[in-house]
Amino acid sequence: MFFCRAWKVGNGGCLGVLFFCLNFLVLTPSFAQNMGTDSLPLLEWKLGSHVQFSHAGIGMGVGASVDFRHFRFYTGGRINFAKKYTPTKGPIGIEFSAAYFPILSENRVQSFAVATYQVDFSKSYCRTAACVRKMNTIHAYTIGYGMEIELGKGISINNSIQVGQYTERFYNGILQERYSTSGFNALVKLGVMVPVRR
Amino acid sequence: MKPKKLFSYLFYVLLFLAFSCQKNDTTQIQNLNGGEVEVIGHQGSGLGTAHNALPPNSLASIQRAINGLNADGVEVDVEMSVDGELFLYHDKMLESLTDCEGCITGMLAEDLERCKYDVGISNTLGQAHYLVKLEDLLTLYQGTSYLFYLDIRFRNRCDESLDPDLDSLAQAIHELVTRLDMGFQIRAISLSVSLLQKLQVLGSIPELYLDSSYPEWVIEEAAKANFQGISISNDLISAAQVEKAHQLGLKVSLFDVKIRSNVISAISKHPDMLNTDNIELCQQVL
Numbered sequence: 001m002f003f004c005r006a007w008k009v010g011n012g013g014c015l016g017v018l019f020f021c022l023n024f025l026v027l028t029p030s031f032a033q034n035m036g037t038d039s040l041p042l043l044e045w046k047l048g049s050h051v052q053f054s055h056a057g058i059g060m061g062v063g064a065s066v067d068f069r070h071f072r073f074y075t076g077g078r079i080n081f082a083k084k085y086t087p088t089k090g091p092i093g094i095e096f097s098a099a100y101f102p103i104l105s106e107n108r109v110q111s112f113a114v115a116t117y118q119v120d121f122s123k124s125y126c127r128t129a130a131c132v133r134k135m136n137t138i139h140a141y142t143i144g145y146g147m148e149i150e151l152g153k154g155i156s157i158n159n160s161i162q163v164g165q166y167t168e169r170f171y172n173g174i175l176q177e178r179y180s181t182s183g184f185n186a187l188v189k190l191g192v193m194v195p196v197r198r
Numbered sequence: 199m200k201p202k203k204l205f206s207y208l209f210y211v212l213l214f215l216a217f218s219c220q221k222n223d224t225t226q227i228q229n230l231n232g233g234e235v236e237v238i239g240h241q242g243s244g245l246g247t248a249h250n251a252l253p254p255n256s257l258a259s260i261q262r263a264i265n266g267l268n269a270d271g272v273e274v275d276v277e278m279s280v281d282g283e284l285f286l287y288h289d290k291m292l293e294s295l296t297d298c299e300g301c302i303t304g305m306l307a308e309d310l311e312r313c314k315y316d317v318g319i320s321n322t323l324g325q326a327h328y329l330v331k332l333e334d335l336l337t338l339y340q341g342t343s344y345l346f347y348l349d350i351r352f353r354n355r356c357d358e359s360l361d362p363d364l365d366s367l368a369q370a371i372h373e374l375v376t377r378l379d380m381g382f383q384i385r386a387i388s389l390s391v392s393l394l395q396k397l398q399v400l401g402s403i404p405e406l407y408l409d410s411s412y413p414e415w416v417i418e419e420a421a422k423a424n425f426q427g428i429s430i431s432n433d434l435i436s437a438a439q440v441e442k443a444h445q446l447g448l449k450v451s452l453f454d455v456k457i458r459s460n461v462i463s464a465i466s467k468h469p470d471m472l473n474t475d476n477i478e479l480c481q482q483v484l
Contacts, residue, residue: 055251125268125481127234170266174343179266181258183251 043068046154048076050191055166055183056080056120056138061095065193072099072112080120091138093120099146108150114160115143116187124171131173139167142187154195162187229470230449236270236471237480238347239263240453241288243272244475253295253315255286256327260335264344267477271345273387273453276332277355278367283307284332284374290355296329301355307331336378346380347451347473349387349409349429368396375402387429387451394425407451413439421446427470429453432460437467444468455480 044067051060063076074097097116104110118140124133144162151157166185171178227233242259243266244250252259255274263269275288285302292298298305298313315327336346352367354360375384387407388394394406405426410416413435416428420443427449440450449470455461456475461483464472474480 122478125478127268127270168262168266170262170268172265172268174268175265177265179261181252181262181266 045196046193047196048074048191048193050189052078052187052189054118054140054142054187055185056091056093056118056140059093063095064196070101070104072101073097074099078118078120091120091122091136093118093138095119110148110150112146112148112158112160113143114146114162115141116162116164117141124173126173132176133173134171136168136170139169140185140187141165142185144187146189148193156193158189158191158193160187160189162189227465227468228444229468230444230447231470235465235469235480235484236345237477237484238345238451238471238473239267239269239272239477240473240475241272241274243267243269243477244456250475251317253317253327255288255330256315257330257335257338258325258327260330263477264339267481269344269477269481270471271347271383273347273349273473274332274335275351276348276371277302277351278370279303279305279307279310281306282366282370283310284370285310286330286332286335288351303354304356333374333378336374336380336384339383340378340380343383345383345385347385347387347407350390350393352388352390352393362390364390364393364396368393368400371397372400372402385427391419391423395423398424405449407449417443417446417448420448427451429473432464432467435467440467440469458483 046065046067047062048065049060049062051058057080059078059080061076061078063074065072065074074095076095078093078095080091095116095118097114099112099114101110101112120138121135124136126133142162142164144160146158146160148156148158164185164187165182167180167182169178169180227235229235239260241254242256243252243263245254250262252262260272260274263272274286276284277287278284279302285307287302289295291301292313295315296313297316298310302310310329311331313329317327332348339346348371350367350371352362352364354362371386375381381402381404384403385405385407386394386397386403387409389409391408394408397403398406407427407429408416408420408423408425409429411431411434413430416430417439420428425448428443429451431454432452433454435450435452443450451471451473452464452467452469453473455464455472458479461472461474461476461480465483472480
């Protein structure tokens with residue numbers, strides 16, 4: 001907390017920055033043993049699910065990914081639970097992420113760098129029916145480090161801690177204008193991946 | 199367990215979580231607003247959280263609530279500087295939230311205008327947020343229909359043993375509201391019966407709300423003084439007491455409304471407005 005005060009980092013940002021640093025220190029040694037890429041299949045398709053906490057709220061997502069050599073590309077849908085109440089009105093969203101495994105280790109534990117883009121949609125609020133309603137969006141751009149643990153049969157669990165920026169774009173149907181605000185975003189994610197075919 | 203099976207389970211868990219929530223039935227709300235519950239942003243768009251890191255009572259927080267989320271209005275905390283200017287601020291001392299030291303009631307307006315919220319990088323990526331003058335805020339929303347609940351903090355925060363100058367405070371608010379011709383948009387909330395009575399005599403604010411932690415007392419006092427409503431924590435008042443207030447012609451504003459269970463519990467009491475830290479959630483439930 002002392003460092004957070006000294007750096008003037010508050011709220012979730014404090015924990016985000018600290019965990020980011022901690023993750024970096026803990027995971028860096030696991031880059032040690034290089035397995036090489038010759039024995040790997042060219043493309044490996046996986047399905048994944050995760051829970052996460054970020055500026056956008058506590059959410060859950062499902063999606064598909066493809067592993068290509070050192071890279072993993074993931075895309076999927078997501079839904080938030082904490083910030084709002086009725087999921088049919090949102091926020092629901094989509095997510096794209098790209099992960100890079102710098103060294104493919106023979107260990108069960110692997111580390112990776114990851115960049116994520118998420119966008120959530122929800123209906124803007126209007127008390128009267130006559131009001132124009134457009135979508136509210138929350139965009140989140142984050143980068144960070146993660147760790148993946150192979151459990152066997154191709155199933156793996158992973159976590160990542162990312163930092164970046166969010167941009168909220170709300171539409172006000174009464175004033176008929178968009179309002180936008182940006183800020184620091186910390187994203188903590190815990191997920192599971194299963195292979196489509198093994 | 200086979201990977202496909204595991205994934206199927208996860209998928210069904212997600213579906214269950216997504217569609218198990220029920221919408222609250224708000225068609226039968228009986229209050230003094232004709233069944234409408236006003237959604238009012240607490241200190242702008244709510245107290246600072248990971249989801250809303252803007253400083254409370256800052257212009258950015260208020261604009262997020264009104265221009266962004268289309269709340270019906272905001273509740274802001276009002277204090278008076280030593281030279282009679284009204285500023286938005288909640289805490290006792292300035293150092294708790296800003297880069298200034300001292301208290302609003304002990305400083306000049308020109309010094310207060312330079313006070314910057316001490317929020318760090320986590321909130322605003324370098325944007326500065328300064329203390330807001332009530333006049334600047336109201337001028338910005340002149341001619342709109344948004345409501346402003348002024349929670350008037352009347353004690354001398356630098357020395358609470360001193361008697362507060364309620365006359366000057368009431369006069370300053372009255373003059374501002376009259377000059378801007380915004381009476382229909384302004385509501386006053388206070389813990390002080392005397393202050394509200396002074397505003398009542400001045401007559402520029404149409405709705406006065408007495409604030410207290412004691413529901414029976416506040417209902418009786420507000421009714422006795424002919425105020426228009428009460429402001430109380432959702433945790434401290436029952437549905438029967440809200441009904442009693444309505445029978446006496448008093449509107450009820452509930453605060454401490456943030457998480458889903460609070461919102462559901464508050465709406466089930468048929469309030470007239472929710473002074474909430476989670477505007478989006480209240481709007482969705484309503």
